[in-house]
Amino acid sequence: MEVLIMGWAHEFESEVILAEAPVKASGKGEVIPWLKAGSADQKKPIIITNAATKDWGVFEYWNIGTVSEELIKFGNEQKWPWxxxxxxxxxxxxxxxxxxxxxxxxxxxxxxxxQYLDAGRVWEQLK
Incomplete structure (x- = not known):
């Protein structure tokens, strides 16, 4: 699987554990829908931190987005607590x-x- 992180393409084979849900997604079939839903809502990211050593990296950013039909559909499928x-x-x-x-x-x-997301603050904005 290839993941694009703010203009850097990286090949990666792993699982994604979404602590805010909590949901574990493994393999392309489960991970790709999360990535597509996350990119569907017209986000405009603002980089806070982007640092890496030869072994580890951290990328921190603000995602400023607009709720889209695709995101709502995905949230409904995942049974988000609207x-x-x-x-x-x-x-x-x-x-x-x-x-x-x-x-x-x-x-x-x-x-x-x-990937970590401050989901509590997102839900505060969606009241």
């Missing part, structure tokens, strides 16, 4: 702090990645 009708959030702007911590193997490829 505070009211999800359609009422269509077009609403939100701001989410996110951080990706990753390991780089000896071949220079990401072989482990964890």
């Amino acid at each position: 505070s009211k009708s999800p359609d009422s959030f269509l077009g609403k702007k939100y701001r989410a702090a996110q951080c990706v911590v990753y390991h780089i193997n000896q071949e220079g490829k990401i072989d482990f990645m964890r």
Whole structure:
């Protein structure tokens, strides 16, 4: 699988554990829908931190987005705990702090990645 992190393409074979849900997604069939939903809501990321050593890296950013139909559909499929009708959030702007911590193997490829999202603050904005 190839993951694009703010303009850097990295090949990675791993699982994604979404601590805010908590949900574990493994393999392309489970991970790709999460990545597509996350990119469907017209986000405009602002980089906070982008640092890496030869073995580890961290990428922290603000995602400023607009709730899209695709995101609502995905949230419904995942049984997100909407505070009211999800359609009422269509077009609403939100701001989410996110951080990706990753390991780089000896071949220079990401072989482990964890993404953290301040989901509590997102839900506060979707009331």
